Amino acid sequence: MLEIKNIETFYTLIYALRGVSLAVDEGTVTAILGNNGAGKSTILKTVMGLLDDQPDKGTIEFLGKRIDGKDPEVIVRMGLSYVPEGREVFDELSVKENLLMGAYIRRDRAAIKRDFEQIYAYFPVLKEREAQWAGTLSGGEQQMLAIGRALMNRPKLLFLDEPSLGLSPILVRDIFKIIKTINQEGVTILLVEQNARMALSISDIGLILENGRFVMKGEAKELMEDKDVQEFYMGMKSEESAKGFQRWKRKKRWR
């Protein structure tokens, strides 16, 4: 569905993506994991066309059409939506108007109305806050709104950038449950996350990004059982030391 081939992205002089290739299959949930600054969000921004003149090299195909170098306004009309990191809702528009802006590219009024109902069913709290300014919502509610707004675009493929950012553990679980539901309704999902355990638990495929390169790819279940992933991304210790702390550090196999 989405086919990224060997893209390289620069932030002026900083070499952020060093040849990234990725294929997302229809109907799956794919998770990209990695440390801060690995370039996870940069992949999404590059594909969405939010970085001017990027990718510097490589091609991106969505549904068989080249989209690299296109504007986000065009890309979103092709069925690719993006929930940005840090929510980015319209602070001084009401919740309802925010969702309405999600439907900006659509004209099918009846379907828009149905989607409103659908989103209020996913996130009942948004219904309660319908007339309130989005800036006055809590972080979790804003995240729900950002997801709802992206769903109003009627995406075929949905990018989620750190949906768990700054949310309480219970809320994170709820949001991920809904993400899984959305996927089962037929939306393909590409997820970028720090919370590896949560992300892998709902994903089919997981990839690990380090310093602008993918270093590992596999079925989510396999990755969860991988010793390296457990230690470096889930914070599990492989061995207890007798003195109560670990004196050696495990080497990463992929370096």
Next chain:
Amino acid sequence: MFLQLVVSGISFGSLYALIALAMVIIYKTSEVPNFGQGEMAMISTFVAFTLLVTHGYSFVVSFIGAFIFAAALGIFLEFVFLRRAKDPNILSLILITLGFEMVLYGLASWKWGADQRNFPFPVSDFDVIHLGSAVISYLNIATLLITLLLMFMLFLFFRYTKVGIAMKATQQNAMAARINGIRTNRILSITWALSSMIGAVAGMLLAPIATLDPNLMLEPLLKGFAAAVLGGMTTLVGAALGGYILGVLENLFGGYVSLEFKSIVAFLIIVLVLCFKPSGLFAKHYVRKV
């Protein structure tokens, strides 16, 4: 006398309010105060004058023609000059708008000369009605009504139309607007067209009271700017109220203190507002993320 001063103050204030609105609409989208606003309105008024007097078209045709011209001028300036600015910062954009101001001023002086002309208007400035002890001319009433109607239409536009809401959305978060498919460049063009048309209304309502020459909008622009600062550069309602307050205050000052120094009221207000409440009287200040 007090009532009279207030009534004519309100009538003048509504012109300031229009100019303030025009500036605020642009300021909200691009954070640039457009100092070319006044000359854009002045040129549009001249276009109406030319259609009306030189070519002898009817009022309706001329005014509609002038509005179309105003919209086109706004779009043209934004598209050809502001959008081309490479890595712009606010200051350089402001300088570009000052550039418009001078270019348009020069253009008008060259095309129409510095003669003072009478701008014909369908409503008379000399027929009056009595409101208790005050008199108010038909033109003043028309100004007031047109302004209020326009504000009401703007309110509806920003509240209920998709484009209006998209305009607000673009103002608040351009990136989020783009990923939802809003063509922000097009929104910017619409913003400039809308603002230029509102300015043109102000110009055409002012011209029959004053005389039409290239200096028509110099002072009103500064007053409108003061009104916008007074009310708050980020709120439409505030800017409009600022216009009325300024109009009335200025008139009262002119009536009771000194007619010669009437004009300084506006500047005094800018200074005071910037000292004590820089975001303006009516701005609901939403703290922005850095």
